Each structure stands twice: as structure tokens, then as C-alpha cells.
Amino acid sequence: MSIYLDHAxxxxxxxxxxxxxxxxxxxxxxASSVHGAGQDARRVLEESRETLAAALRCEPIEVVFTxxxxxxxxxxxxxxxxxxxxxxxxxVVPDGEHHATMDxxxxxxxxxxxxxxxxxxxxxxxxxxxxxxxxxxxAALATALIANNEVGTVQDAGALAGAAAEASIPLHLDxxxxxxxxxxxxxxxxxxxxxxxxxxxxxxxxxKVGAPVGTGALxxxxxxxxxxxxxxxxxxxxxxxxxxxxxxxxALAVATTEAVAEQAGEHARLSALRARLIAGIRATVPAAELxxxxxxxxxxxxxxxxxxxAGESLLFLLDQAGISVSTGSAxxxxxxxxxxxxxxxxxxxxxxxxxxxxxxxxxxxxxxxxAVLAVLPDAYLRASGARTAARS
Numbered sequence: 491m492s493i494y495l496d497h498a499x500x501x502x503x504x505x506x507x508x509x510x511x512x513x514x515x516x517x518x519x520x521a522s523s524v525h526g527a528g529q530d531a532r533r534v535l536e537e538s539r540e541t542l543a544a545a546l547r548c549e550p551i552e553v554v555f556t557x558x559x560x561x562x563x564x565x566x567x568x569x570x571x572x573x574x575x576x577x578x579x580x581x582v583v584p585d586g587e588h589h590a591t592m593d594x595x596x597x598x599x600x601x602x603x604x605x606x607x608x609x610x611x612x613x614x615x616x617x618x619x620x621x622x623x624x625x626x627x628x629a630a631l632a633t634a635l636i637a638n639n640e641v642g643t644v645q646d647a648g649a650l651a652g653a654a655a656e657a658s659i660p661l662h663l664d665x666x667x668x669x670x671x672x673x674x675x676x677x678x679x680x681x682x683x684x685x686x687x688x689x690x691x692x693x694x695x696x697x698k699v700g701a702p703v704g705t706g707a708l709x710x711x712x713x714x715x716x717x718x719x720x721x722x723x724x725x726x727x728x729x730x731x732x733x734x735x736x737x738x739x740x741a742l743a744v745a746t747t748e749a750v751a752e753q754a755g756e757h758a759r760l761s762a763l764r765a766r767l768i769a770g771i772r773a774t775v776p777a778a779e780l781x782x783x784x785x786x787x788x789x790x791x792x793x794x795x796x797x798x799x800a801g802e803s804l805l806f807l808l809d810q811a812g813i814s815v816s817t818g819s820a821x822x823x824x825x826x827x828x829x830x831x832x833x834x835x836x837x838x839x840x841x842x843x844x845x846x847x848x849x850x851x852x853x854x855x856x857x858x859x860x861a862v863l864a865v866l867p868d869a870y871l872r873a874s875g876a877r878t879a880a881r882s
Contacts, residue, residue, distance in 0.1 A: 496816050496849055503702065506745070507742075514534050514736050521734050522725060534736050541744075542743045553709060554730050555705075555739045558695045558704055559588075559693055559694065561719075563594060569716035570631040570716060571604060574631065579630060580630060581604050582609060591633055617650065634650050636664065636667070637788050640829060640832075641791070641831055642667075643786065644787060644788065655680075655681065662693070664693050665693060666693060666695045667698065669698055670746070670753060674750075692708070692709040701742040705738040705739070710727075761789040764791070767862065770859070778796050779795040780793070792847070793845060794845065796844050796874070799873035801829075811869070813861065818847055
């Protein structure tokens with residue numbers, strides 16, 4: 491038995507994305523070359539840019555292809571910091587962000603002498619738009635997740651973007667976990683944004699929606715002031731120099747378009763499977779506690795606290811049964827540390843070490859849910875030591 495329930499870390503490659511990648515590799519030429527072969531490659535690249543822009547509701551010129559979410563986040567935060575207004579030395583950042591943001595912020599604080607203005611989450615992982623707005627005046631920039639990658643709580647992206655526009659502060663939104671699960675509307679959220687204030691950047695990653703690993707993009711408003719990380723060639727408005735990955739761009743565009751087209755149907759289907767899983771766990775493991783917003787959350791996200799059981803032990807036992815889940819972000823793989831997101835919810839370290847994240851995706855079936863429910867109760871008893879105690 492092999493059941494994959496870690497879609498928040500990686501979603502299986504879509505056949506259409508594989509086909510698009512293979513077709514694009516047959517196009518000979520560097521997209522920056524002026525000869526016919528180069529222009530053939532350029533045509534594929536720009537058509538992919540247009541396709542992706544339509545899915546994200548932005549202008550094609552605003553799409554900057556990257557190597558994935560981490561590069562996109564780094565380009566947004568460092569690029570906006572280096573282009574900040576004179577005298578601005580603070581970055582507004584909610585607690586519980588992805589490590590791509592947290593580690594970039596740590597670098598900005600240590601090397602660039604930035605000051606982090608933290609915005610606390612509530613017990614369900616929500617960002618209060620009023621608290622967020624109160625932290626903005628005089629800041630260099632702000633950033634926030636649209637949906638938390640661990641506990642699945644969905645934020646009010648429009649309210650956060652509106653607050654940034656009102657304060658004339660450039661805002662980056664991390665849409666990596668939201669892509670394919672929630673409607674993304676860069677132009678609509680930018681709305682009243684003027685000049686370099688309001689929503690100016692939005693990051694996505696391909697492997698979350700069935701595109702190849704190593705693909706991603708940063709949407710950058712044509713009005714944004716952003717300093718590039720890479721220099722040499724001036725490709726992509728000078729924001730990301732280097733020979734573009736035409737095949738990766740083609741696969742990303744196809745995968746994203748498919749995910750957006752399926753979104754409404756998949757949201758309903760995954761929400762129903764999620765409800766089935768939560769109800770089954772509550773019936774068979776009453777001690778388990780759902781973390782994150784119980785209603786306004788990603789449709790495939792089930793993040794649970796299992797009292798008295800180490801998350802790593804549960805993960806191992808489920809893996810032995812052929813079921814792949816996680817204890818949190820895969821970017822922390824191999825590091826046995828408490829979940830910083832759970833700590834940001836106001837829980838203690840004991841709780842933060844006793845969590846499991848089960849994330850459903852387009853390949854998940856009701857049979858998969860039933861298989862988890864069949865083995866999870868015993869795994870919990872073993873991980874918590876209850877079964878051993880009962881036998882002694």
C-alpha cells in the first residue's frame with residue numbers, strides 16, 4: 491500500500507505539464523537570441539508568460555520566472571528592502587510565516603540591520619488586518635502569507651493589501667500554498683495601490699500544483715521599485731538575469747492553468763474528503779485536536795495535535811504502513827524542532843512537537859482517507875505509549 495498525503499510539500503507532476511516540458515525541450519534556441527531559432531524559443535516563453543498572467547490575473551510583463559518559491563520570496567523581500575525609501579528601516583512580518591520568509595528576515599536583520607515589526611497571530615492562526623495596518627506606518631515593506639503552509643488558515647488578502655495601499659507601503663504576498671486552492675487576483679488586490687505602495691509582489695512555486703520542481707514565479711507590479719538579486723544580461727525587465735528556462739516556464743503555465751480551472755470542483759471535493767477525515771479521527775482518536783481555523787482553511791489541510799505522542803513517531807509509524815504525511819513544512823526536513831507555527835498560535839513546545847499535517851490533493855480518494863482512519867488509532871496508541879501500558 492502506498493498512499494500519498496503530503497501534497498502541501500509536493501504535488502505529483504501533471505501529465506499535461508510533463509508533455510509541455512518535453513515539447514518545449516524540442517525547441518532549439520536561446521530565448522535571448524535574435525536569430526530564428528532563438529525567436530522560436532522566445533515565442534514559447536512569452537506565450538507561457540501570457541498564460542500564467544491570465545491565471546494569476548496580472549499583466550504578462552509583471553510575471554518574472556524564477557527557480558521556485560524560495561527564490562521568489564528572496565527576490566521580493568531583499569529587492570524591496572534594497573529599493574526602500576530613505577530612512578525606512580522596518581519590515582512588517584506576521585508570526586508563523588514560511589521559513590523562506592523567516593530566514594530571509596533573519597538575514598536582513600543580521601546583515602542589513604533591518605528591524606522586524608512582528609504581527610501576532612490569534613489562536614487559529616489568523617492575521618488581524620487592524621493590527622497589521624497599525625504596524626505599517628513608516629515601514630520599508632510588509633509581507634504575509636495568503637494561506638499558512640502548516641495549519642492551513644486562510645488570510646484576508648484583500649484587507650491586507652488594502653491596508654498597505656492606504657499606508658503607501660509596498661506589500662509582498664506569499665501565494666505558494668494558496669495557488670490552485672484559492673482564487674488569486676493580483677490586479678484586484680492591488681486595487682487602490684498607487685506607485686510603489688500597496689500590493690507590488692506575489693510569489694508562487696510550481697511543484698505545489700504539479701509542475702516540475704525548480705519552477706516558479708514572482709509577480710512584480712510594473713510600478714514596483716525592486717533591486718535584482720542577479721545581474722548579467724538584463725532578462726525579465728532586469729529583475730532576473732540569466733538564460734530563461736523555457737521548458738520550465740511552459741510546464742508551470744500549463745500546470746497552473748489546469749489547477750485554476752479545476753479549483754472550484756477540487757475545493758468542494760477536497761473539503762468533503764477533509765470533513766470525512768476529521769470526523770473519522772474525532773471518532774477514533776477523541777484526544778486529537780484540529781489546529782488552525784476550523785472553517786476558513788485550505789480545503790485539503792488537516793493539521794492535528796495528538797497529545798502525548800511525538801509527531802516524528804506518528805510520521806514514522808504511518809510511513810511504515812505506506813502512508814506519507816508530514817509534521818510540518820518540508821523545508822524543515824531532518825530538523826527535529828518544534829513547529830514555529832504552532833508556537834505562534836500561543837501553544838507550548840510540548841504541543842508544537844506533537845503535531846501531524848495531513849494534506850490532500852488532486853490524486854487523493856475516499857479510499858485513501860479510509861486507509862488512514864484504519865491505521866491511525868493504533869499508530870497513536872503506539873506513539874503515545876498507551877498500547878504498551880495497556881499490555882503491562
